Amino acid sequence: MKCSLPCVLGILLCSTAAVAMEPAPDAASAAVIGRVLTSPALATDLQRLADGVGGRVSGTPAMARAIDWALDAFRNAGVEAHTESYTMPLTWSEGATRLEILGDAAFPVSLVSEGWSAPTPAGGIEAELVHIGNGTEADFARVGKRAQGAILLVDSSVIVSWDDLESEYDRAVPLKQRAVEAGARAVLWTAARERRLLYRHTDTVDGELSPLPMATVAREDALRLARLADNSATPVRVRLTMPNVVGGPFLERNVVAEIRGREHPEQVVVLGAHLDSWDLGTGALDNGCNAALVIAAARAIAAAGLKPRSTIRFVLFSGEEVGFLGSRAYVVQHRAELDRTRAMVVVDSGVGRITGFTLSGRADIVAPLAELLRPLAAFDAAALSLAGSLGTDNVDFMLEGVPTLSADQDAANYMPNYHAASDTFDKVDLPLLAQNTAFITATVFAIADRAAPLGPRLSRAEIAKLLESTGLDKSMQVGGLWEEWAAGRRGRAP
Ligand SMILES: [Zn+2]
Known part of the structure; x- marks a missing residue:
């Protein structure tokens, strides 16, 4: 079922009868959804990034301009942001x-x-x-x-x-x-x-x-x-x-913003998307639209004056296109708090409608997550898959035992424009992007506002079992990621 934007807005905010048998969104969800769907800033932010900055390969001056864009956009959204550096091996x-x-x-x-x-x-x-x-x-x-x-x-x-x-x-x-x-x-x-x-x-x-x-x-x-x-x-x-x-080694940066939790500020939900892109096009679908989504989520929660129980951290990663370098660095830099990281949610599949999440084998979080998504049934985005996901910045969180939710999206126009000269702002379905943003904002808020985490951080032995059960072990071998995990250089320490 494809639901148009006014339909979602109507169901969530006006009608009580439209989605039979499902609980209505609570006041907090309704507030953030309404703000996302009515704010023009999502589109203007994305336009400034895609047209004004354009393609932004990590380690280049264009990427530095994209980081300035992100800091500025978070600031305008009313959320303080900073950068965290790490070393890329080369430019x-x-x-x-x-x-x-x-x-x-x-x-x-x-x-x-x-x-x-x-x-x-x-x-x-x-x-x-x-x-x-x-x-x-x-x-x-x-x-x-x-x-x-x-x-x-x-x-x-x-x-x-x-x-x-x-x-x-x-x-x-x-x-x-x-x-x-x-x-x-x-x-x-x-x-x-x-x-x-x-x-x-x-x-x-x-x-x-x-x-x-x-x-x-x-x-x-x-x-x-x-x-x-x-x-x-x-x-x-x-x-x-x-x-x-x-060129030689380079200090690249992730952009990090947060809204502190009111009850468990030490517990963190990470909402992430990569900011870097390839350079023949302007990185609108991959992944400017979802970088703008992350900022819009922060804006909606801040503007609604909401404080979730635990902290929501909004992270725009660099280095994704050249081997998840930014998310890998984040995980190393924040290792001391990974026991208290409730979940990592990532969006990186263009602007197709979000249909649910791939959970990389975490069967234990299916029930609590399904319960949490029931009031958001109007988005028709509750399909939960236990398949393994190796395609984006969730990888290093998953290898550390943190529950990861990778948004699944319709392919829409992703494939014909993927990493291509044609990945430009005009390809972005803005109403659909707003709908995805509203859904992700409400979901992330609900994970952070839940009384308890969705599930625990896994031990290395449990992670190893999960890699086997999902077939991720084979995919990691094929993709060249296995050796570092097996040698203990990547992922949760034994
Ligand atoms: Zn991407």
Whole structure:
């Protein structure tokens, strides 16, 4: 059921009969929902960020401007905010990326470097272009010695669903490994979006450079190159020039604001979203809209003059796109209070309607959470999944045993614009964003205002069991996150 904004507002604030059998929202929920739905600041904040600052890669001057935006927006919302610093291993920006086809079949190729890709050596790399199919083990076996010293071109499917996106990430780390072992010199990915739309990804999980130069080639150009390579009697030779600029360690910042609890100020509910974005577009869907959501939540609660039982902390993370660096740093810096952290709620899936939460295996919090969501039934957002979630800033909280709630959202227009030049303010459905914001604000307030936490912090043994039961252990191995957890360098100490 898709509920329009006036419908939600009407049900929650005016009508008592619309949602039969469910309790009505209490006065606090109704107050924050009403304020979110009637304030123009959510849209103006987002517009200032997306259009005024634009793309904001961690470690760049644009990110510093985005942090100023956040501090200013929190201040205007009536909530004091500060920054907390941590060290990123390196900074990165793209140079003049270029791919020349050597020989008669030359045509202009449109491509961009992958984020955090190694640069090519001065003068570029001249090599044979080897079409490696999907880059499976069988593909590498078929190509054999030809991969050595070559530039590999990898196929892709157009992404449409969340599952497609997940498999795109899942194959990247093992494929990169195979390319290194085969002695390839660079990897070119066929873009998974049509109409020559370019986007930037990375598959670094720790903010370090990729071991090989890697770039994404406009889909139509890549398909043409693949056909040329497949059908040519002689090898297709190309020159890849990618003078990416890599700088030294950098002090990056998270932005942190809070509304202190009236009864248990030492207990904390974290509402988080990442503020950083990629830079071809303006990071409106990923994740400017939800950074603005976090600020709007703070504004609504402050404006309503409400004090929850425990503290709500509003955190805008940096470094998410390059390996959850900001949330990982937050968890380390706040480790002493994680026993008292009631939950971490994160929103990072664009502007599709929120349908519920993924709880990463926390069966123990389903019942209390379902009870808490009943008065918010008009939002139709109470689907609770026990699946594991590895896609965003919840990861390090989950590995510390803190209950995490990752908002599930309709895909809406997320996939076609994901990390792409087309991720701009005009793609944001503002009424739907306001509806999501109202729902999240009421939910987070209710978690903080509850007499008791939803559930306990888990021990390391309990976390290990949960990783196994959700299959997160396998996903962490595939995604390159397992080693640090297993070695005790990441997550709750034994
Ligand atoms: Zn994101």
